[in-house]
Amino acid sequence: MSEDWQQVARDVSALLREGRRQVIAKMAGPMTVDEKTGRKDLVTNIDKSNEQFLIAGIRNMDPTAKVLGEEGFGDKLTSLDGRVWIVDPIDGTMNFVKQHDNFAMMIGIYQDGEGQLGFIYDVMNDVLYAGGPAVGGVWANDQQISAPANLAxxxxxxxxxxxxxxxxxxxxxxxxxxxxxxxxxxxxxxxxxxxxxxxxxxxxxxxxxxxxxxxxxxxxxxxxxxxxxxxxxxxxxxxxxxxxxxxxxxxxxxxxxxxxxxx
Amino acid sequence: MSEDWQQVARDVSALLREGRRQVIAKMAGPMTVDEKTGRKDLVTNIDKSNEQFLIAGIRNMDPTAKVLGEEGFGDKLTSLDGRVWIVDPIDGTMNFVKQHDNFAMMIGIYQDGEGQLGFIYDVMNDVLYAGGPAVGGVWANDQQISAPANLAxxxxxxxxxxxxxxxxxxxxxxxxxxxxxxxxxxxxxxxxxxxxxxxxxxxxxxxxxxxxxxxxxxxxxxxxxxxxxxxxxxxxxxxxxxxxxxxxxxxxxxxxxxxxxxx
Missing domain, CATH: 3.40.190.80 (D-Maltodextrin-Binding Protein; domain 2)
Structure with missing residues (x-):
């Protein structure tokens, strides 16, 4: 994988935007909803297909990547040594199923346990939040975010x-x-x-x-x-x-x- | 007031859109926040000025209107006889103060206790939900809303x-x-x-x-x-x-x- 983190950030953003396009297209079709640990812990066909899509894209960028994915299409990890990608293809699956809104796609990249880049995509509002120490800032699409006020x-x-x-x-x-x-x-x-x-x-x-x-x-x-x-x-x-x-x-x-x- | 409810709906929508414009302009300036019944029950200068603006607009449209307003700029009502306007200038004042988002402007019009028209304005998303029996439908801006599914x-x-x-x-x-x-x-x-x-x-x-x-x-x-x-x-x-x-x-x-x- 390129050690140019700016390039990594651009590549992951492009991957997520293509993932979003596919998710939204699939939302127009039939959805298969299964229970995981109980009736309030759901997984859909779209969670699974999106995780497979994202992990394939990650392995393409970073062939030796270790990947931890919610739906199990990644690796079994026993340590955070090296570069680790952590993937949630649809976060807030209950909202996804019941609201078709208020859910996110997320990827975190860690190097030897240290967080380098994070991505949270608010899918329905089409705002991708991305950044971290590897790129020296956090952005909402093209707009840089300032630190929130330190409230009690x-x-x-x-x-x-x-x-x-x-x-x-x-x-x-x-x-x-x-x-x-x-x-x-x-x-x-x-x-x-x-x-x-x-x-x-x-x-x-x-x-x-x-x-x-x-x-x-x-x-x-x-x-x-x-x-x-x-x-x-x-x-x-x-x-x-x-x-x-x-x-x-x-x-x-x-x-x-x-x-x-x-x- | 005109008995043409379609016209009333248009006039109230225009009033709310002008109210929104003023609220958003004022949000850029200093906000005065006071407690009503306690530290979680807030009112701002903008709640008050917007209620005064909306009630003035209502009285202009309907000089004999009875108006019930959250911040007390309306009438003291003892019955719902006749036409009654019920106004909430900023609903979700805590969100308004802390988030600058997720609040609403609301007006309900009742005739002898029967609801005729309702308006809920999602200010930051700029979507005005409006309708009721007097106009035979409910709209989100220009898009008609279907009845939600009858879920258990x-x-x-x-x-x-x-x-x-x-x-x-x-x-x-x-x-x-x-x-x-x-x-x-x-x-x-x-x-x-x-x-x-x-x-x-x-x-x-x-x-x-x-x-x-x-x-x-x-x-x-x-x-x-x-x-x-x-x-x-x-x-x-x-x-x-x-x-x-x-x-x-x-x-x-x-x-x-x-x-x-x-x-």
Whole structure:
């Protein structure tokens, strides 16, 4: 693969734009929807065909790439050594099926465990968010994004997933109470776009590596913290209860977690 | 006022489009944010100026109009007799302040308590949803909207407000569990647009008359049920715990409420 990261970014963007074209064309036809772990965890024929398309494109660009894909068309990874591509062909599959909107295509590129480039494509709005340290910026299509304001928890809205709130996992109800309000958009990719744009100050959810890989690279580059709910680095080969937050809000939320432990 | 409802619809649309132009111009300047009942219940100078602008336009069209406005620039109403205009100048003020997105301008027109015309303006996307029985249809800008599919609760996503879920008011957690998932967008207007478009099958929240007046007219016209959480008609002079739902989902949710009573 070219070590020219600007070129890589252009090639991946072109691959994603062609993937989008195919996804939108297929949405006009019949969709096959299957359950994975349960009735709220769906996969469609389009998730699968898009992952196959994206991974083929990645292997074409980078024949020795290690690829981790949500739907299993990549490799079985046991480490993050070397260059690793992490692919989510349709993030927010429930939204994709029920709304035909509010879903994303995502790719993260890591080198020896360090995030280099992230891509989150808001498919229906046709806005591709892309960037990271390898290219020195983050863009929404052609427009560069500035770092979101470093808001305290009380000053902004927080994204979440519904089960965390219902079960009050990790003091979610206290976190929501202390924030300016909770929003639930149903796609990690769409949630992270909102954080990138400063429309929410954070997001808390159980996430798999492909849900967070792309967002983590861009968010970190813009000064937003991505950690476990305990403030530890994510294990990118496993599930994590992920806390995405501005620096100040991360501190506020970690304090809530700590206060409880000390009771 | 002209009894030509098509003309009324055109005049109100023009009024809202001019209101939008002014709101967007003012968003570039300094915003004054005040708390109403608490730190999560906000009002800005733009809510107030837009309500004054809209009510002046309404009185110009309909000099004998009775007007109910969120920010208090209308009349004190004690009945819905005659023609009543119900105005929400900025619905989703928290989103307006924190996101500069995902808020709406809304007007509902009722005649002797019967909804005639509703208008919900998604300001940042520049899409005006308008219609009702007086004009025989509902449109998104120039495109007519078909009735959303009559989904059962298990078949679709449901919108809600965060406090209902946190406090499990009216069995919200069971309702969310039985649905395909919960979404929280933070604006009654944006939530009702999602129901109109079939992106969610319903919405449950405590609402004031101005939060629901416009949506109720368009939703009812397209066969979506709007009632209290007990299935009763709304009191349009008061707050209600509102259940918006497709016919089938309304039945499913009323059954959940009933099952509990019978315990």
């Amino acid at each position: 928890l009380s000053e902004g809205l927080i994204g979440a997933s519904a089960p965390l709130v219902v079960h009050d996992t990790a003091h979610m109800q206290k976190i929501v109470h202390d924030s300016a309000g909770m929003r639930i958009y149903g796609s990690a990719g769409i949630e992270m776009i909102n954080v990138l744009l400063g429309k929410t100050l954070g997001y808390i959810s159980y996430l798999k590596p492909w849900d967070i890989a792309a967002g983590q690279v861009m968010l970190n580059f813009l000064g937003v913290r991505v950690s476990t709910i305990d403030g530890q680095p994510l294990n990118m080969l496993s599930s994590n209860l992920v806390l995405v937050a501005t620096e100040k809000a991360q501190r506020d939320i970690l304090q809530i977690e700590e206060d409880d432990v000390s009771l | 609760l298990s078949e679709g996503l449901i919108g809600a407000s965060a406090p209902l879920v946190v406090h499990d008011t009216a069995h919200m957690q069971k309702i969310v569990h039985d649905s395909a998932g919960m979404r929280i967008y933070g604006s009654a207007g944006i939530e009702m647009i999602n129901v109109l478009l079939g992106k969610t099958l319903g919405y449950i929240s405590y609402l004031k008359p101005w939060d629901i007046a416009a949506g109720q007219v368009m939703l009812n016209f397209l066969g979506v049920r709007v009632s209290t959480i007990d299935g009763q008609p709304l009191n349009m002079l008061s707050s209600n715990l509102v259940l918006v739902a497709t016919e089938k989902a309304q039945r499913d949710i009323l059954q959940i409420e009933e099952d509990d009573v019978s315990l």
